[in-house]
Structure formats: structure tokens, C-alpha cells
Amino acid sequence: MSIPADLKYSDSHEWIRVEPDGNVTIGITHHAQDLLGDIVFVENPAVGRTLRKGEECGVVESVKAASDIYAPISGEVVAVNGELETAPEKINADAYGAWMFRLKPADKAELAGLLEASAYAKMVEAEAA
Amino acid sequence: MSLQRTPLYEAHRALRAKLVDFGGWEMPLHYGSQISEHQAVRARAGMFDVSHMLAVDVHGGQAESFLQGLLANNVGRLREDGRALYSCMLNEAGGILDDLIVYRLGANRYRVVVNAATALKDQDWMKSHAPAGVTLEPRRDLAMVAVQGPEAREKVWQAFPRTRSASEGLATFSCVLAGNVFIARTGYTGEDGFELMLPADGAVSAWEALLEAGVAPAGLAARDTLRLEAGMNLYGEDMDENVTPPECGLEWTVDFASPREFIGRSALLASPPRSRMSGLVLLERGVLRAHQDVRSPQGTGVVTSGTFSPTLQVSIALARVAPGVACGQSVEVQVRDRWLAARAVESPFVRRGRSLLPEFPATQ
Numbered sequence A: 001m002s003i004p005a006d007l008k009y010s011d012s013h014e015w016i017r018v019e020p021d022g023n024v025t026i027g028i029t030h031h032a033q034d035l036l037g038d039i040v041f042v043e044n045p046a047v048g049r050t051l052r053k054g055e056e057c058g059v060v061e062s063v064k065a066a067s068d069i070y071a072p073i074s075g076e077v078v079a080v081n082g083e084l085e086t087a088p089e090k091i092n093a094d095a096y097g098a099w100m101f102r103l104k105p106a107d108k109a110e111l112a113g114l115l116e117a118s119a120y121a122k123m124v125e126a127e128a129a
Numbered sequence B: 001m002s003l004q005r006t007p008l009y010e011a012h013r014a015l016r017a018k019l020v021d022f023g024g025w026e027m028p029l030h031y032g033s034q035i036s037e038h039q040a041v042r043a044r045a046g047m048f049d050v051s052h053m054l055a056v057d058v059h060g061g062q063a064e065s066f067l068q069g070l071l072a073n074n075v076g077r078l079r080e081d082g083r084a085l086y087s088c089m090l091n092e093a094g095g096i097l098d099d100l101i102v103y104r105l106g107a108n109r110y111r112v113v114v115n116a117a118t119a120l121k122d123q124d125w126m127k128s129h130a131p132a133g134v135t136l137e138p139r140r141d142l143a144m145v146a147v148q149g150p151e152a153r154e155k156v157w158q159a160f161p162r163t164r165s166a167s168e169g170l171a172t173f174s175c176v177l178a179g180n181v182f183i184a185r186t187g188y189t190g191e192d193g194f195e196l197m198l199p200a201d202g203a204v205s206a207w208e209a210l211l212e213a214g215v216a217p218a219g220l221a222a223r224d225t226l227r228l229e230a231g232m233n234l235y236g237e238d239m240d241e242n243v244t245p246p247e248c249g250l251e252w253t254v255d256f257a258s259p260r261e262f263i264g265r266s267a268l269l270a271s272p273p274r275s276r277m278s279g280l281v282l283l284e285r286g287v288l289r290a291h292q293d294v295r296s297p298q299g300t301g302v303v304t305s306g307t308f309s310p311t312l313q314v315s316i317a318l319a320r321v322a323p324g325v326a327c328g329q330s331v332e333v334q335v336r337d338r339w340l341a342a343r344a345v346e347s348p349f350v351r352r353g354r355s356l357l358p359e360f361p362a363t364q
Helices: A030-036 A108-113 A117-128 B009-014 B034-043 B063-070 B119-129 B152-159 B161-167 B200-212 B220-229 B265-270
Strands: A014-018 A024-028 A039-043 A056-062 A066-070 A075-080 A101-105 B018-022 B025-030 B046-049 B054-059 B084-090 B096-106 B109-114 B135-138 B142-148 B175-178 B181-184 B193-199 B276-282 B293-296 B299-309 B314-321 B330-335 B338-345
Touching: A030 A056, A101 A108, B009 B025, B009 B200, B025 B034, B025 B220, B034 B046, B034 B220, B046 B200, B046 B220, B054 B063, B054 B119, B063 B109, B063 B119, B096 B119, B109 B119, B119 B135, B142 B152, B142 B200, B152 B161, B152 B193, B152 B200, B161 B175, B161 B181, B193 B200, B220 B299, B220 B314, B276 B299, B276 B330, B293 B314, B293 B338, B314 B330, B314 B338
Parallel strands: none
Antiparallel strands: A014 A024, A024 A101, A039 A056, A056 A066, A075 A101, B018 B025, B046 B142, B054 B109, B054 B135, B084 B096, B096 B109, B142 B193, B175 B181, B181 B193, B276 B314, B276 B338, B293 B299, B293 B330, B299 B314, B330 B338
16 A cells, blocks of 8 residues: 655545645545546636635546545645646556645645654555554 | 345445445445446446346246236246346336347246346246246356446456357347356446356455456446436336336337237227327537426427436436437427527437537537
8 A cells, every 4th residue: 555654645545745845745545546437528627716614626537437526735736747638547547746736725724734654544444454 | 114135235245335225225325426437337247247137037837928927027938048138027007117138048037137227027027927837046156247348258258268159149138047156147337248147256356356356346326327328228217117118219029929918919900099208409508307397389298207317428318208209300498497409309319429410519
């Protein structure tokens, strides 16, 4: 199970990386892509959209299922990974390289509410049990 | 209740299959990637454990007339031993209790293969209609493996050289007994291939021989995308007891030509279909799924099964639409909060590895 220690996580299986400029990059975890199987469609939120923490803001679909993506923190969408429109399978190949979108956080304090790698690993383990 | 397992359960575990509950059976969903398994079947050869399905042998002096009354298709059309027929089994209202394949093994000797989830219900129904002198023998002692793909038959002969002479001349929708292996040239993928039935205690060694010959193990997930591309209905999704054959694209399987009184006949003749089955191709990005609403000028409908087609690289579906919807016309499908453009098309979408939709060539 691949859960990089330098990232933060949400309980809905998104990973979050805080960039040097203060923005955060968001994708789905290796575990999430493994549950979904072959990914064939990604829909990202529009650049400029303001998201509230927990808001449904995108979707990742595999051959077998659709999974909603939730904003792990509040903020404005400042970039999306357009490459996933034509190559959504990149998430299967490299879940932590194939990022989905970037947010400019509205309230940095919300970052403290995210899960550390160890806590996320425990959650995944508990789900499997 | 604990899940039932096929004789190949341990073999699936050894191949690190992802196992899921399928109609009460613990079955492989995939062995890593459903798309590669799908492509293996379209391009070369793949195999599916279908031992959860049930073979019921029907024999006795009145077996033929019993099946002629029980099934909407006419087993009288099986003019010689070793021929197979696809049929629906209907209730009195014309609703589909199950879809099945019936093989003629001999005079008044038939083998009926039914779906796993409906197996108990089917047996009860058959028993309640069987006259004295007809024996129903469920064959849980058999394992079933479907080997499918352009190289499937060659691989079967490579794995079991002694079956070659008996099965080399086998026509589509025919079967033969080669030693203790029942071989049928049937399937559920739109590709050539064999379905094998063999004693359960020989299942693992047969599976291993096929692996050795280079046949890719494939799970239920690939089986679903393959059958959908091939325009084949799935019981419980595209049809059930509330749907009649003409409402799900199976009017061709109902035989009205013979005067026989099969169960459901008068209901079908009395009531015109309320809907019809259509293939759909999504013209925008997204994925069609079961239960999405369909709208058209002729009326509303619903997607009964949908997926992303690995062969066509576009989303396809089977849908129950208003009777007036014409092939080629545009319809809309509700995907989450939006109505997306789709086109009504004839299914199958893919046959023998080739796209049947000129605008969407096969990509392999």
C-alpha cells in the first residue's frame, strides 16, 4: 500500500500536497484508484470556482463505477490537470503524480483537520478488515 | 449466509483475483485489470469460470414436449443431436423468468444451462410444470469454463489435444462430448470460442492446462463489458419478470411459427410491447450507467446497462426506450445533473473484434 508520508489525506480518499506558494494540489490515493479499477473518465471543477470544504466538485469514473470527488478544504480552484481529460488512466499508473486540481486555500487552519499518512493508513486498514 | 464457491475458487485466489459476491457466489471480478482481460479476449483468448451457472439435464419420454411448452423458443427446431438454442423461459404474463441455452444431447435428452442467481427459482418452476416421466437432474458435479477469443479454440486443442478431432468441425451453436468434456461452440462475448463442461474434480487441472497454453484468466467485470459490446442482455439488468422478450430486443427468440402453446404465449399475443430495446452511444464525455433516465421526443426511457467500451473507447449502453425511437436518432441521457447527447443505434456494437459502428472504429 502506497501512502507517501509527506502528503495529507481526506477520509474520502483524496491526497493533498501543500505547495511552496501556499496553494494545495489534490488527487486521489493509490488505494482509491485500486478500488475503482481502470479509470476512463475524470471531471474536474472549473478554474475560478469557489469550493466549500466537503463540497462535491468532480468525479472519477472507472469502467465499473463512478466516484465523487470532494473538496478536502475550502478555496478557489486555480488550476486543473487537463491531461486527465484525454489520459485518465494516468491515475491508475501513478496516483500521486496524476494530480487533479489545485486550490488556493480560503482558510489555512482547515489543513490541520486533514489526516496524516499514518492515520490514513489506519483508516484504510480498518476498512479492509 | 456464506457464499458458495466453485471448484476453481482456490485457483482464482492463487492468481490474486479480486473476489466479489455475485448472486451468492464468491467469484473473480478481475485479476488485476479488467481492460487488459477484455482486450485479451478480443485479440487472443481469455477464460471465465462460469461454474456458478447451473446445468440441468432434462430427460424422459416427454422431455421434448415438456420443453416445447416451457420455453418461448421451440426446441423442436433442434433437428439433430448436438445443436443448441437460446431461449427465454416466461411466466404466464409473458415476463422473463430467465434466459438460457438448451442443448440437445439425444432424443428426449436435453441440457439446459440457466443463470446462477435464478437457478433455484428456475428449478422450482421447471419441477412444477414437469409431467411424470420427465427427470430434471441438476449437474452441480460439473464445472464450466468459457474460453473465448479468436485464438480460443486453438488454445483449447493445445491444452487438450485429444478433444481436437471431436470438436474441430463443430459449427457455431453446436456441442459435442469429447471423452468426459462437453464442448459447446457458444459464448457470451461476441467472439468465437468454446464453453467447456467437465467433472468438477478435473476443473483445476483443466484451468492450469489452459493457463499453460496462454489463455488469460478473465473476471466478471470483463465478461460484462464484452457481453455489452456484443449487445447481449444480462438477466436482472436488461430483463426480468416485468419485461417481455419484445421489450428487451429478444423477439427473435420467441417462436410463434409453430402452433405449440408455450407458457406466456397468449399474454405476448394479447399485449403490444410497452417499450423497445435500443443500443446507445454517448456523444459527449462521460459514462452511461444503469438506471439513468433517457428522454426523446417519443417519450422517456431508462438505461438498463451501460459502461465504457474498451474496444470503441466511448461509452455505450443498452436502454429501454419508447417504441417509436428510431435507430440513428438523437436522445438525451441524464448523467448526474446534466442531460448528455447520445445516439440510438442498433446493437451489437462489436462482433468478432470489429466495430459495427462506422464512426467509432475499434482501437486495439
